[in-house]
Amino acid sequence: MSEKLVQSLKKAFIDHRVTGSHYDPKLIINDVKKKEYMLTVLHDELNTCDHFFFSVAFLTQDGLASLKAQFADLHRRGVKGRILTSVYLAFNQPDVFKDLLTIPNIEVRLSKKEGFHSKGYLFKQKEYQSFIVGSSNLTMSALKVNYEWNVRLTTRDHGQMIQDINEHMEKEWHEADLLTPKWIEDYRASYKPLVQWVEDPVKVDPADVYITPNVMQKDALRNLAGLRSRGETKGIVVSATGTGKTYLSAFDVGQAEPDRVLFVVHREQILNKAKEDYRRILGGKKDDYGILSGSKKESNAKYVFATVQTMSKAHILDQFKQDHFDYILIDEVHKAGAKSYRQIIDYFEPKFLLGMTATPERTDGFNIFELFDYNIAYEIRLQEALEEDMLCPFHYFGVTEFEKNGELLTDSANINQLVERERVDYLIEKIKYYGCSKNDPKGLIFCSRKDEAEQLSHLFNQKGYPSSYLSGEDSLDKREEEVNRLENGKINYIFTVDIFNEGIDIPKINQIVMLRNTQSNIIFIQQLGRGLRKDTSKDYVTVIDFIGNYKNNYMIPMALSGDTSRNKNGLRKDTYDTHFISGISSINFESIAKKQIFQSINQIKLDSMKELRKEFDLLYNRIGRVPYLKDFQINQTIDPYILATKKKSYYDFLVYMKQNKKLLTESEQRYLQIASREFLAGMRKHELIFLKTLIEDNTSISNIESLTKLFKDNGLISNEKTIRSVIKTLTLTFYTASTAKTYDNHSFIDYTDNGIQLSNLFNEALRNDYFKQLLMDILETGLLKSEAFRTDSPLSRYQKYKRKDVLRLLNWKEQMVDQNIGGYTAKDGEFVIFITLEKGEEFSGALMAYEDELMDSSTLKWFTKSPRTLNSPEVKKLQDPGNWTYRVFAKKSDDEGTDFYYLGECTPVQDSIEGLNKPIQDGTKKSVVEMLLKFDEPIENSLFQYLTVLE
Template identity: 55%
Template sequence: MERLEASLKKAFIDEKVMGSELDPSLIINQPHKKENLLNILQDDLDQCQSFIFSIAFLTTDGLDAIKVQLADLARRGIKGKLITSNYLSFNHPHVFLELLKIPNLEVRISNKEGFHSKGYLFQHDDYRSFIIGSSNLTMSALKMNYEWNIRLTSNDHGEIIRQMENHLAEEWQAAQPLNKEWIIAYQNNYQPLLRQELVKEEKINNRTEVKPNRMQRAALKELQALRTSGHNKGLVVSATGTGKTYLSAFDVKQAQPKRMLFVVHREQILEAALTSFRRVLGGPSEDYGILSGHLKQGDRKYVFATIQTISKPDYYERFSPDNFDYILIDEVHKAGAKSYQEIIDYFTPNFLLGMTATPERTDNFNIFELFDYNVAYEIRLQEALNQDLLCPFHYFGVTDYEKDGQVIDEASDLSQLVVPERVDFLLEKINYYGVSGLSAKGLVFCSRKDECKLLASAFNQRGIKSIALTGDDSIDAREQAVKALEKGEVSYLFTVDIFNEGIDIPTINQVVMLRNTKSSIIFTQQLGRGLRKHPSKDFVTVIDFIGNYSNNYMIPMALMGDNSHNRDNLRRETQESQFISGLSAINFESIAKERVFAAIDHFVPDSMEELRKAYKQLKNRLNRVPRLVDFKEQHSLDPYLIANKFNTYHDFLVKVKDNPGSLTEWENRQLQFLSVEILPGKRPHESLLLQYLLANQTISKEDLMDYYREAGVVASMAIVESVINTLTIDYYAGTMRQRYESVPFITVNNEELISLTDQTQMALSKSYYRELFVDVLKTSDYNNQDYQSDHLLSLYQKYRRRDVLRLLGWDKQMVDQNIGGYARDERLKRFVIFVTLEKGEDFTGAQIAYEDALINPVTMHWYSKAKRKVTSPEIKVLANSEDWEVLLFVKKSDNESNDFYYLGQVFPDQQSIQEETKPLGEGKTASIVSMNLKLKLPLPTRLYKYLTH
């Protein structure tokens, strides 16, 4: 009751009052901030004990968005109700069929004329919450549309809840139960909505002309610029399904070659490519020819050839080297093969274009080098989704079948993979998560050939027409199988990797993964099989059966395109669905999510193997030794992993035998300080001062304060003194003082002018050292973009203990061990508290088994250090903290990170302060003080959920 009263007072009486997690909130979809109603709706579902929705309009994609939450509720025995309607015939009959699949959802159809409600009511343990506004249960309304919704909470006895429940009870009784008979009758009278055409076309002179999309227009401009600047090669990196073939046709149109050669690695692609080119280029059919095992039409203006045919000397030597003035190679990441090298070395076109979705290879071949490092255009999965170039996908990470407590997955015996119980389990999940459209057209990726064949056979025995395809099957057999799938003659193609790439089946509406994710490249390729747009589908369903695999950490990497190797990022991306763009959605069932978390926990992101691999990939792309800032700009490895593993980036370069220069021990130690202390970018002030002094000899303290104001960062004389304290090394103590005291960066003379030390200036006169020095500063600036530089600290960002004290203005560093759980500064009147929530069985950081806990989004139950009483000095401060600023920092576990999330200002609840006695072991006890700390601002639901689950 107290929390609810506080929230209502804050919302409707005085905004300055401290509220609670029950505060009323206005919910507006803001895609650029990755904030939307879907996240709130999912969270309420996760926490509720029951629910009832009254929703006029539903779509299968909107229903998909909450299917995982409904499945987890069903596992816990929690049920819900839904009232909907057939108003305006908006709801497709298929969505009603999908509703019947959800075992813990009872659905009724309202007969009320003009039924247009949008309300979501949840019963929680000790309160009710409800969301009312403009959003129907459609993915657009939940994530993207400009919608207004309000979320309110109420006591069980509140008047508004009584009115809502009474009204819903009346509506429920008046509505009729949803059943198959009602759906059949509805379907017989249903008039389907028109689908939006996928290809932009215009009628010009009675001919349909295809127009380039936004991505293609940008790429065409860059390709033309390459040729204008004298380059004869160009590479386009484009996510599967974004229109690479049409792009190449548009570029041929603008380049206007006399003859063109288009090279592919599979014959079944040729006809589709030729058709696309004809739609763009026009002209008589005699201009187009195929050169393959079946046709030999190499004398045409536009020749479409398989690599298997054109790479034979008997064929390519029939042409002069300059016969084709434009050559295009599709899926060019395969160009490391001898067959490709033969034709690339033989022909001398005016322009060579390569296209791929996956330029990063594991075969040590450098695609970027082949094209002289001329990347004309690049668009990856996330950006392509943002630009609406791909079909949205709904990814469901689900648990694989368990028998006698053991997970049956890729590592199990073949006999276990195909037992009837597992087949039934797979079908139950596949049916539950469904497809966009009336029938499935799916690809199932298996781990082994025998499993592939036996599962296809098992599906057929259950009346689900399926075909198994492996590398043993001929091209003709594969083509016939694909045609059967497209015609609806079969529902599933089971395969082992052969359809990872080079196959175009736009009608695929379901991708099922029954294999361990061993490579993010292969994962993305398999996901991409369903991402081509087609009028028959609004989205593609991806069902990933997750076993106990050590590589499960690669799943969020691949889905989010996150190559940072930051374990905390991977956990949050698995926990939070808002990271994916547009109308796509990512959801993990709770058990599957725990398996991904377990894999992330055991992942070693800074192993030398991982660091070498990331470094080599980036060097291949850039054709030079990468800088730290390059890792950030290219969305590669988090450079702090290198800095944390090695003293400096120079030391890493020495390790990989790629350092272009040398450093003295003093220079390397100064770089070590920058790499450890300044590189993370928690505060921009040190970097700004050093960059200023690189260009100017001196600056006064007053001018520095003005300089900070002009830069838009927090400015005060206290900040200036803190920055000086940091860069003179005067702030540091203990072992860090010993390590860095000989390498100060700045000095302050008697006239209060700040300048670089003589030794720093001498070191910076060496080009190699200066390059490394500036690189750290640039990377720090890049990292600082994630922080609010006009504040001392940024809410919900992460900080080390020593960062917190330095940024808040402590005169001297406190060694982490001395800080322990908290520290205070009498001069600043600041009290900072550090809490590790999950201490683990091996936690040795304290004598007492602490039971600190986030009780709810606004309350931390907290314990003092051992051997403290209510009369202890720090407890007296907290008990009378009106003049103090008490700040809370929390991390989930030591395994997660050394850094703590800044949760903001807290206020000790005076009534909750109490002295307790705790066992120390060996029969000894110690006094300790506990209390509740009230957060000034309620934690964002997702962060609270992440920290407490």
């Protein structure tokens, strides 16, 4: 380790070209574009430490919350920590001190030093210590948003600097006061924040307050005005819950200036709030605004706010002429497939019809987009809304469900298991631990069954947590009564099932608890959205999701990230690297809960024809025509590669869906199959650009010189080996064995002494316009996907590749059968290594148990095939690093299929190369060579953690 540390110091302070390691000094700056944050580094350090010590002047509840899942995992491992803080400038609020006392494995003390303003984080790792010093306090803004400078350094235990730090921190620790409940009580009684927020003593009528559109609303208003200027009479706005859809509609009414307006909602309790919001925006007389519901019949107003239940009645509709309203708005318009909505929409003939929803995707077959002539005026989803600071930040915690006798709850749990007292105690313990903003819970708890919700509410009341229970059987009056009790602090929780997924506005909600298996990512976001409306009573929302052994756990990362690509690799990444979430929100999984999600991803079949048909239909409904591969890529729905390779090509999929324009010949289908398998993934741009250029002008490239220029003009590698590889790919001479047989001599180009030209067979296929359309769709989609890959290097670190892809991209002359490659192969200066880290107890793929292991983010312990000795030819290549480039590709287990993460280039550590005799299955021994491989650059920590943490 000492040698690596010395090398890291050389790299940091002497020569940046020196190979680095995990121990490199690091400058940490919050970078939103790169999704790199101080918070990420703290998570990484906590995940591997044996002890930690924070010395921070300022803490906030949200900053502490963002680390609580890591603290819980450390507690499970028996790891403890210390936090030294203060009351300097009265910044730290009493609530954060109360939160600190709920963390059982952390001891907290308060410095008495005047002007205590430190920001230091110390971690004791297994073989070294690391510390971070800089400008970041333990606040969410400092950890994720603010422009901060911090430096991470590593040291051996006997280094002078760490000795000085430890000695100083111990001295400060022993001179500080212990945090106790009595201390917090006294502090709260005398607490006066330095900054006093004084309410304006002048009472202002809300109707007189001038409100201006936010960024999202301004864009939407321009688009809506543009729709009407083009003569369109309908439009739909897709906007996340809490982003101000009602205000937006009022602003648009203001710019459209209709004589009469109808606003339709599906719940009566929303009417008054909508009416108030409109009056604040539009002003006017009180009599201009009327309610049309079961209890009020104010139908003569200029602005009528009606429930769908009342408005859809025949005798109510008959009171109005069909053109009575110039402008009609339908809230929660995804419900418009219901008969009551259709009666209203079909009856009236407004000059403009606006629909608003947060979740337009439906699974009931009804096409919302068609209803509005596919005019999507504006769309803003959860991630974008968080980026624009439209929503209340949230901290999501994927928490381990109750476990009994080593077993987690499953989908089939009975009511006795769900409500047994041990589980209730466990739920309360976790809910209390993760807490909420300002420690005054106003929470919704979503259950899977009515009897569970009812009994849990009763048991929570017994435990001193005032709660109530609501279901679809309760009246609107009953629901409103319980919501008022919750907001007024008379109860802490409402347990519910089947209601409150949408259409309810409870701004003071500061805690969402999910006690149910995720059945739909749409419902998941709807339930999450119940707490995302901003309110002065809270700084953030806590979302606590109890994750059991459920088959649908894969939907959780799908819902949180918005990634519906059905790409398992993407879902895995969104589980182990959760820093995709914007703003000062965070996503955290306890380690066991994370394990349950990985298991679900491995077991689920995401590319079943049933699932693919569902995604196809959703996009078809959205754009109003047959979607092609490029449409799926642009709309960021299912990964087009999955659609195109589920069968021979996307054409075959369209045939299955009965959506193909015409039939293709067998030869045309073969070309689409090859292009889909080899080019669509976008791993190398060369073939895509080459083919697209030739098709658009088949005389534009006639020789190697013009091809080289094409690649150079597009910023691509254009050396001789790469050009030769591209030509061998398009002539199909790279492919061998069964692949060559499948491709059946369907070359795209001919390369002869006469130069480069399209092959006769391919030229013949291009005469079919439908074939050409489908082929160009593959090429254009591949170019879009290629943006994820580097153009200055044949391979991109952390992308996934099949063995065949690696050989092609490294310009090998021909393909090798995967079985012949096995764990590694070498040729023409390239030595490529493929490892599977978790082989499983049932693994029988080799006679010998190969124990390849990532020792740390810079070191791989690796074994050759057997029988091999120090004199074997490939071992000699490993002892000759001057003439070979060594590359490592890894996958966690065979559950990940045949794709491997590219971990980067490495170098064999020469003095670690050792010949061994290891036992094989029949009890005899065979020779094998073991060695350490050092990566030129450390593996990024989130991927390293994913690959190395056992499931």
